[in-house]
Amino acid sequence: MTDEDLPPPAAGGFGRRRFLGYVLAATTLTTAAKLSIAPSAEGIVSPQPTDFLDLNDLMTVAALPTSHLITVNVNTDGTVSFALPRAEVGQGITTSTAMLIAEEMDVPLDRLRVTLADARPELLFNQLTGGSNTTIATFTPIRVAAAIARLRLLAAAAAELGVARSDVTLRGGVVTAPGHTGLDIGELAAKAASSRTEEVRVTLKGREDFTVIGTARNRVDALAAVTGRKTFAMDLQVPDAKPTMVCRPPTINGTVRSVANAATVRAMPGVTDVVTIATGVAVRAETFGQCIDAVRALQVSWGPGTAEGKSDDDVIAELRRAELPMGLPPLTPTVDTRFTFHFRSNSALETNCAIADVSGGRAEIWSSLKSPIVAKQKIAAKLGLPVSAVTVHVTEGGGSFGRRLFFDAALEAAEVSKKIGKPVKLMWHRADDSRQGRTHPMALSRVRATYLGSSVLGFKQVHTSVATDLGHGLGEMITALAASIPVGDLAFSETFFQLSQTMPYDFGVSNRVLNETDKGFNTGSMRNVYSPDMTCARELVVDRVASRMRKDPYQFRRGSLRSDRARAVLDKVAEAGSWGRRLPAGVAQGIAFHDEYRSMSAVLVELDCRPEAVGRTIRDAVTGPRVTKAVIAADVGLAVNPRGLEAQMMGCLMDGIALALTSSLHLRDGHFLEASWDNYFYTRQWNTPPDLQIFVMPPTTGDPGGAGELGVAASMAAVACAYGRATGTMPTTFPINHGVLSFEPKPTVPPIPQSPTDGLQHVR
Amino acid sequence: MPKHTFRLNGRQVAVDVADDVRLLWVLRDLLGVTGPKYGCGINVCKACTSHLNGKAFNPCAVPVKDIGPTDEVTTIEGLPDTVGRSLHPMQEAWIERDVAQCGYCQPGQIMTAVALVRRVAAEGRSITDEDLDGIRNICRCGTYSRIRDAIRSGAAEM
Ligand code: FES
Ligand code: FES
Numbered sequence: 054m055t056d057e058d059l060p061p062p063a064a065g066g067f068g069r070r071r072f073l074g075y076v077l078a079a080t081t082l083t084t085a086a087k088l089s090i091a092p093s094a095e096g097i098v099s100p101q102p103t104d105f106l107d108l109n110d111l112m113t114v115a116a117l118p119t120s121h122l123i124t125v126n127v128n129t130d131g132t133v134s135f136a137l138p139r140a141e142v143g144q145g146i147t148t149s150t151a152m153l154i155a156e157e158m159d160v161p162l163d164r165l166r167v168t169l170a171d172a173r174p175e176l177l178f179n180q181l182t183g184g185s186n187t188t189i190a191t192f193t194p195i196r197v198a199a200a201i202a203r204l205r206l207l208a209a210a211a212a213e214l215g216v217a218r219s220d221v222t223l224r225g226g227v228v229t230a231p232g233h234t235g236l237d238i239g240e241l242a243a244k245a246a247s248s249r250t251e252e253v254r255v256t257l258k259g260r261e262d263f264t265v266i267g268t269a270r271n272r273v274d275a276l277a278a279v280t281g282r283k284t285f286a287m288d289l290q291v292p293d294a295k296p297t298m299v300c301r302p303p304t305i306n307g308t309v310r311s312v313a314n315a316a317t318v319r320a321m322p323g324v325t326d327v328v329t330i331a332t333g334v335a336v337r338a339e340t341f342g343q344c345i346d347a348v349r350a351l352q353v354s355w356g357p358g359t360a361e362g363k364s365d366d367d368v369i370a371e372l373r374r375a376e377l378p379m380g381l382p383p384l385t386p387t388v389d390t391r392f393t394f395h396f397r398s399n400s401a402l403e404t405n406c407a408i409a410d411v412s413g414g415r416a417e418i419w420s421s422l423k424s425p426i427v428a429k430q431k432i433a434a435k436l437g438l439p440v441s442a443v444t445v446h447v448t449e450g451g452g453s454f455g456r457r458l459f460f461d462a463a464l465e466a467a468e469v470s471k472k473i474g475k476p477v478k479l480m481w482h483r484a485d486d487s488r489q490g491r492t493h494p495m496a497l498s499r500v501r502a503t504y505l506g507s508s509v510l511g512f513k514q515v516h517t518s519v520a521t522d523l524g525h526g527l528g529e530m531i532t533a534l535a536a537s538i539p540v541g542d543l544a545f546s547e548t549f550f551q552l553s554q555t556m557p558y559d560f561g562v563s564n565r566v567l568n569e570t571d572k573g574f575n576t577g578s579m580r581n582v583y584s585p586d587m588t589c590a591r592e593l594v595v596d597r598v599a600s601r602m603r604k605d606p607y608q609f610r611r612g613s614l615r616s617d618r619a620r621a622v623l624d625k626v627a628e629a630g631s632w633g634r635r636l637p638a639g640v641a642q643g644i645a646f647h648d649e650y651r652s653m654s655a656v657l658v659e660l661d662c663r664p665e666a667v668g669r670t671i672r673d674a675v676t677g678p679r680v681t682k683a684v685i686a687a688d689v690g691l692a693v694n695p696r697g698l699e700a701q702m703m704g705c706l707m708d709g710i711a712l713a714l715t716s717s718l719h720l721r722d723g724h725f726l727e728a729s730w731d732n733y734f735y736t737r738q739w740n741t742p743p744d745l746q747i748f749v750m751p752p753t754t755g756d757p758g759g760a761g762e763l764g765v766a767a768s769m770a771a772v773a774c775a776y777g778r779a780t781g782t783m784p785t786t787f788p789i790n791h792g793v794l795s796f797e798p799k800p801t802v803p804p805i806p807q808s809p810t811d812g813l814q815h816v817r
Numbered sequence: 818m819p820k821h822t823f824r825l826n827g828r829q830v831a832v833d834v835a836d837d838v839r840l841l842w843v844l845r846d847l848l849g850v851t852g853p854k855y856g857c858g859i860n861v862c863k864a865c866t867s868h869l870n871g872k873a874f875n876p877c878a879v880p881v882k883d884i885g886p887t888d889e890v891t892t893i894e895g896l897p898d899t900v901g902r903s904l905h906p907m908q909e910a911w912i913e914r915d916v917a918q919c920g921y922c923q924p925g926q927i928m929t930a931v932a933l934v935r936r937v938a939a940e941g942r943s944i945t946d947e948d949l950d951g952i953r954n955i956c957r958c959g960t961y962s963r964i965r966d967a968i969r970s971g972a973a974e975m
Pocket of ligand 2: 918957
């Protein structure tokens with residue numbers, strides 16, 4: 054072992070920042086991180102699993118054994134490259150990762166080339182993007198590899214210049230020594246390389262020395278995004294991978310019985326192939342337009358689906374039957390309410406899509422995948438190929454919100470390509486993405502708060518949900534770690550639920566249970582998973598209890614929160630948002646709190662429910678109550694990129710507004726009615742708050758917590774609370790407009806709408 | 818197969834394709850111009866927004882036969898050239914405000930914004946909250962607030 058570190062080993066601060074890593078044998082400098090310390094496992098014994106190990110501890114523990122395979126490469130052109138074993142889907146992790154490396158290496162951010170790694174089965178669990186875990190898990194190993202690279206560059210420069218190590222400094226990507234012209238790191242890339250793999254001890258920079266981490270930076274892919282050069286899966290030019298779409302059943306997961314006119318459709322202009330697959334009938338053509346024509350022309354006889362005949366009310370009845378008993382009502386006063394959360398779509402703007410080229414005993418796949426290892430294994434199994442014969446490239450994703458944890462399009466593309474023996478560029482139509490794509494499951498949340506005088510004695514929440522499919526790798530990860538986590542042999546989803554949910558208030562005896570039923574739907578975890586519904590229900594009950602006790606909602610929360618960090622974010626929004634200011638009748642404030650991923654968030658909104666706001670008319674739109682102002686405070690321990698964190702909070706707010714007010718799927722007779730963005734009412738410009746303030750709290754813990762999903766729950770809850778206060782009625786069904794169908798449903802046969810031809814009449 | 822010709826980002830292009838194929842697919846699938854994105858194919862999401870003779874339009878809703886030989890189609894790729902710079906002021910505003918998250922909607926958002934500013938200027942006024950409220954482009958990442966800020970600052974530089 055060599056010890057290239059300058060400062061001597063020390064206890065305390067240095068000890069915490071001292072790590073082992075590698076220099077790998079290579080022709081240009083390649084360093085890797087090895088993590089040899091376990092995360093601290095301190096914590097108080099408590100009946101709440103989240104108090105001593107939350108979901109992010111779990112994921113980081115899982116990441117430990119293989120993290121040394123993360124490598125930083127210094128190239129001869131002076132750039133530094135790193136293949137991130139995660140999916141970038143808009144959350145900004147390529148930028149924050151570049152910042153970590155730039156910080157430790159002292160190279161400018163624009164020298165960094167962060168790409169997305171292909172599926173690497175040897176990484177085991179360390180290639181799952183989820184649970185807002187990326188920065189938590191990679192914060193140390195990436196910096197260790199970068200810090201070793203910096204030391205090697207300094208040593209190489211000292212040797213090259215014939216000066217002492219203490220005389221060289223690396224700044225801005227250039228090594229300098231007194232009396233010498235600077236050496237760019239590109240010139241040192243080969244000289245700093247090692248002919249053998251060595252273990253190296255390194256001390257990371259102290260936080261007081263950070264000049265990149267914690268500063269607001271623009272995204273590294275901003276230029277690519279605004280010039281149209283950012284390349285998504287469907288923008289790739291893979292030879293002969295022609296447009297492909299699937300004619301899908303009229304009901305959820307219906308099956309193909311027979312196709313009456315395959316030959317006729319195959320003869321349509323541009324069409325090259327028509328083939329039946331597990332999920333429908335695939336067509337391949339010269340253009341997607343001709344795929345649409347072909348899909349619409351197909352005459353298919355369909356078998357029943359997995360939710361045949363069911364409508365919203367049937368599922369509500371099922372959930373009611375599955376609800377676990379609340380126990381006997383106590384003798385003390387209670388608030389006891391049941392909330393209904395309808396199905397919601399986690400469809401991104403980029404629909405499910407993938408390119409596949411399967412031939413000659415091998416397969417190559419391109420898709421935005423947050424669990425590429427599981428995708429690779431499942432695709433190999435489906436094709437009957439060894440896992441090593443399947444190459445899976447992770448492309449930039451056009452949003453995820455939970456969608457890209459699954460690989461539905463990649464599996465289909467592989468199946469079609471194998472069946473027809475040609476490469477395919479397979480894309481779901483928007484209508485398919487909405488109707489057959491994965492959903493956030495419908496759920497009931499029953500809450501019972503027991504209180505006496507001005508104390509809450511107990512808080513129980515029984516959450517009953519249509520089953521959430523976690524079959525994307527998280528389940529496997531939990532199984533492998535089951536012995537090391539304190540939740541016994543609970544089901545995957547129950548484990549996830551218990552690990553992600555907290556009770557931030559000092560509310561006496563508190564417990565939460567999850568029960569799931571009905572596996573007939575295509576579900577998945579949607580951004581912030583269980584928390585938006587759980588927190589929305591909880592915060593509405595907190596408001597109700599406060600009102601029974603004649604307490605102010607903010608002061609009541611403030612007095613009940615268990616931590617200073619929690620109170621600080623709540624105080625921030627209350628102060629910045631002028632909590633309690635006088636507002637006209639029909640306009641009200643709402644305030645809510647949520648903690649998760651070792652982070653804290655609070656949101657204050659003002660909601661205008663007056664007729665002039667609700668009655669605004671915009672064609673094919675739900676205007677509804679308007680959030681006129683929103684104030685968000687987030688404490689993520691240490692924000693690597695505060696500007697990126699603000700962006701995530703803004704997105705979380707837009708999600709929360711939609712979840713509370715406008716966006717849901719309506720289930721009728723075994724299918725969802727929504728087939729368009731003018732059916733599924735995600736937040737649009739006319740729903741956004743004209744006044745938005747976001748506060749990133751100064752570093753608290755000094756370690757980054759999760760950020761990408763953090764703000765959804767409190768945003769949804771704050772809007773719901775504001776609605777209750779503005780209208781005088783606590784809402785119990787979400788979104789609040791679910792009872793009104795605000796659009797004319799499109800037909801289910803053919804399954805996708807034809808593109809209009811009148812575009813020239815709308816040029817403006 | 819009929820031949821269609823039109824001007825695309827300053828060049829005359831020609832394609833052999835059926836009359837009714839929508840322009841979005843001609844651009845993306847046949848000409849390899851992938852800035853305009855697919856988000857719905859029914860003129861709702863506005864991810865494909867481009868310019869026809871300087872005004873916003875949605876190529877997913879226009880059959881290629883409707884585009885004439887002298888019609889000028891501008892996609893995000895051709896936007897900087899319309900001002901003879903490496904970036905249009907609206908693109909610079911987008912970078913300055915760090916608007917994009919996943920970025921999928923952003924070519925369409927920028928093309929919508931530029932056309933909006935031109936239209937408002939032609940009406941002899943400046944951008945209002947109502948104008949911004951009226952933008953239909955979906956951003957599923959929820960970048961709406963930064964879009965509003967960027968349009969105002971981009972408009973000031975146009
Ligand atoms: S793809 Fe053209 S408007 Fe959606
Ligand atoms: S930035 Fe992702 S859809 Fe707008």
